[in-house]
Amino acid sequence: MLQGRCLCKISLLIMIVIALSAYGPYDFLGLYGNSQAVDMFLTDGESVCSIGQIYRKEIKNDQTLYFVKDAQVVTDQGTLSSTSYYFNFNSDSIPIKSKIKLKGIIAKFQEPRNQGEFNIKDYYNSIGVCFQIKEVELIDVNEPELLDYDWFYRLNKSFVNVFRCTIEVEEAGILSSISVGNKSELDSDTRNLFQGVGLAHILAVSGLHVSIVCMLLYKLLRRFGVSFLLSSIFAGAVAFSYGIFTGGSLSSVRAIGMFLFYLLAQVLGESYDMLTAAGAMAIILLVTNPLYIRNGSFLLSFGAILSIWFIATPLNQSFMMFRKEQKNRWKLIKRNHGRMGDIAFKIINKLFDYIGGMLIFSFGINMGMFPLLVMLYHEVPTYSLILNILILPIMPLLLLFGLVGGILGITVGVEVAYIILKPCHFLIMYMETISKFFLGLPHSKMIVGSHGFLFIVVYYPLVILLIKYKVRLFRYIGLIGLYLMWLIPINGKFEIDFLDVGQGDGIYVNSGDGIHYFIDGGSTSKSKVGEYTILPFLKYKGVSSIDYWFLSHMDEDHVSGVFELLEQDYKIENIVLSAEIPKDDTLAKLIGIAEEKGTEILYMNSGDVLGSKHLRFTCVYPNDSAAVHVSSEGEIDLNALSLCLLMEYDRDEDGVCDYSGFFGGDISAEQETIIANMGLVEYVDLLKASHHGSRFSSDATFLESLSPKTAVISCSKRNRYGHPSIEAVERIEDVGAEIFYTMNSGQISISDEGIWSFIP
Known part of the structure; x- marks a missing residue:
């Protein structure tokens, strides 16, 4: 498949070497040198002074992000040179290529603290940005004198303004993203809608745009008799300008670069080879920044090219050959029809060829992109194959x-642009309606979890071998089998995961027999903890639904993430509460959303048991002896009525508990004493420290009764409550328990193999 393509072979070798350094245990190429220098030299929160040059800017969340390169950062310890960063500013008036001097506060990019979390440090490093500077005070700005580098930026904003003046705001955001690559007006609901159904690629400037805008222009010039050279120069200049105009995303740079190679081939009279052009662009980009190899846009963009070449195109050619054989066999049948029958037969055949070809081609691309989508998102859109054909x-x-409406709006007026852009309203409405319909279908998104590297290494050779297989029936059965293989649910083994949710609790429990539990899920220090921490973790684990979600009580640091997941239609079969839980507005809201989403609400009394063949939870508190406190304002102490659970794991189903744990929400020493004195819980292997290690919890008598081997304290490093308290920690240590802290270790996982922390 790579015969004679020397450049492709060189490119592939370069990519393999860079990938080994970027993804492997040892960075032998020194790709992370700049990032490591920042980690060693700069301290989070320290004041610095910097000089550098702005090379890019974009609007995000009503602020302008300025990206600075070739910067010097001066601290009390010395100077860090040749680094890069970005800063936010409330004005976009500073031109690109300006040299600036500023003061500010260092903000390092945080690495993930839980499995599945987005690695923001990895992302920014992959685009050559090492850190952020906050609370910026501009000291000096030297604007470029010769050229106006902001012309394309202002032109882009003008297009967006035309869209906003002529169509609905939401539709203007979609059109701005599709036509001029400006995502500043794109709301999160729209982004999530198209990403959820597998159409996120239509919101990015890519090969589709280049083929429509630039290739169309080139073909028109050639049709009107313009020479190869002049047509190529003009179309190439437009392509280059369009790339700058739309923000120069990785996918657009790849597509425009390949188009320029196509034009060069036309001028030189050589044949154009897509694979060679893609290889050349990969080399160019990786020489510019080797860490692009870890960028999702880079992987998806080049992955799509390889999927088209090695999978989609051969499958489509095989289908067309099959159709040709069929038509030859049907010639005798056609002779028995009249003229009208012959015309109808031709129309049906052409329609079948078109739809079948599109389905096969789309299926081929999906086959190639599946591993990348799973690696990046841990889920796949089920109906993307059909949606791509429809949209x-x-x-x-x-x-x-x-584009035409934007140009006319700027040059002639928005009245004329309104006429041109009116059809966009119906086209966008069609896109949204179709997408919402498919998103609402059962299993529109399949959470498949994280698959090992070996799984992917075996997958691609099998796909290539099946494509070369001569018997079509077995070929397609095999490919569909491999396709469906990704959708097989992963039950996993027994494990308990304490997520680092900041100041709050979030505990996942896998029974090992296909039943998934969760205890609490909220935070007061992490915003959108459900969307950015809990849900990515569940996707990473391949957990498409939670069977039983226990909520100890209704405080925000225990329930905020659960509300988020319900609102995002993540499937929670049952929410389990204490039968003694006080009625309040938060509970009423939870019950309302649960009813709307089809989630059952279950209530546990003391002594009730809930579980599966390997794992069971027993409610031990509140009971008839519950110590309920009521304030002078009549408010009930929610912490005192926390649902307390004893977990027992029976590995061999022999009736003997192999591992036990106690989860007590936010109860205090008074409730712990009641539990200890009544003998409701005896020895346990694991203790989730009550109330995040508060000094009013972890009673000595209670701890002696449980004598845990391991204790986990879930809290934020910076919190206004002083958690964990020195007193509580000392009392836990006195009973011989080994203590783990999410604030230090990130996610803490316990399984049959032992205890593992995300941050060693």
Whole structure:
């Protein structure tokens, strides 16, 4: 498949070497040198002074992000040179290529603290940015004198303003993203909608845009008799300008670069080879920044090219050959029809060829992209194959209407642009309606979890071998089998995971027999803890639904993430509460959302048992002896009525508990004493320290009764409550328990193999 393609072979070798250094245990190429220098030299929160040059800017969340390169950062310890960073500013008036001097506070990018979390440090390093400077005070700005580098930026904003003046705000955001690559107006609901159904690629400037805008222009020039050279120069200049105009995303740079190679081949009279052009662009990009190899856009963009070449195109050619054989066999049948029957037969055949070809081609691309999507998102959109066929054909129209309407709006007036852009309203409405319909279908998104590297290494050779297999029936059965293999649910083994949710609790328990539990799930220090911490973890684990979600009580640091997951339609079969839980507004809201989403609410009394063949939870508190406190304002102490659970794991189903744990929510020493004195819980292997290690919890008598081997304290490093207290920690240590802290170790996992922390 790579015969004679020397550049491709060189590119592949370079990519393998860089990937080994970037993903392997040892960075032998020194790819992370700049990042390591920042980690060693700069301290989070320290004041610095910096000089550098702005090379890019974009609007995000109503602020302008300025990206600075070739910067010097001066601290009390010395100077860090040749580094890069970004800062936020409330004005976009500073031109690109300006040299600036500023003061500010260092903010390092945080690495993930739980499995599945987005690695923001990895992302920014992959685009050559090492840190952020906050609370910026500009000291000096030297603007470029010769050229106006902001012209394309202002032109882009003008297009966006035309869209906002002529169509609905939400539709303007979609059109701005599709036609001019500006995502500043794109709301999160729209982004999540298209990403959820596998259409996120239509919101990015890519090969589709280049083929429509630049290739169309080149073909028109050639049709009107313009020479190869002049047509190529003009179309190439437009492509280059369009890339700058749309922000120069990785996918657009790859597509425009390959188009320029196509034009060069036309001028030189050589044949164009897509694979060679892709290899050349990969080399160019990786020489510029080797860490692009870890960038999702880079992987998806080049992954799509390889999927088209090695999988989609051969499958499509095989299908067309099969159709040709069929048509030859049907010629005798056609002779028995009249003229009208012959015309109908031709129409049906052409329609079948078109739809079948699109399905096969889309299936081939999906086959190639599956491992990348699973690696990046741990889920796959089930109906993307069909949706691409329904929506991609209208994209050229939407793009052309957007560009022509924007140009006319700027040059002639928004009244004329309104006429041109009016069809965009119907096209976007069609896209959204179709996407919402498919998103609402059962199993529209399949959470498949994280698969090992070996799984992917075996997958691709099998796909290539099946494509080369001569018997079509076995070929497609095999490919569909491999396709469905990704959707097989992963039960996993027995494990308990204490997520680092900051100041709060979030505990996942896998029974090992296909039943998934969760205890609490909220935070007061992490915003959107459900969306950014809990849900990514569940996707990483391949958990498509939680069977039983226990909520100890209704405080925000225990329930905020659960509300988020319910609102995002994550499936929670049952929410389990204490039968003694006080009625309040938060509980009423939870019950309302649960009813709307089809989630059952279960209540446990003291002594009730809930579980599966290997694992069971027993409610030990509140009971008739519950110590309930009521304030002078009539408010009940929610912590005192926390649902307390004894977990027992029976590995061999022999009736003997192999591992036990106690989870007591936010109860205090008074409730712990009641539990100890009544003998409700005896020895346990694991203790989730009550109330995040508060000094009013972890009673000595209670701890002596349980005598845990391991204790886990879930809290934020910085919190206004002083958790964990020295007193509580000392009392836990006195009973011989080994203490783990999420604030230090990140996610803490316990399984049959032992205890593992995300941050060693």
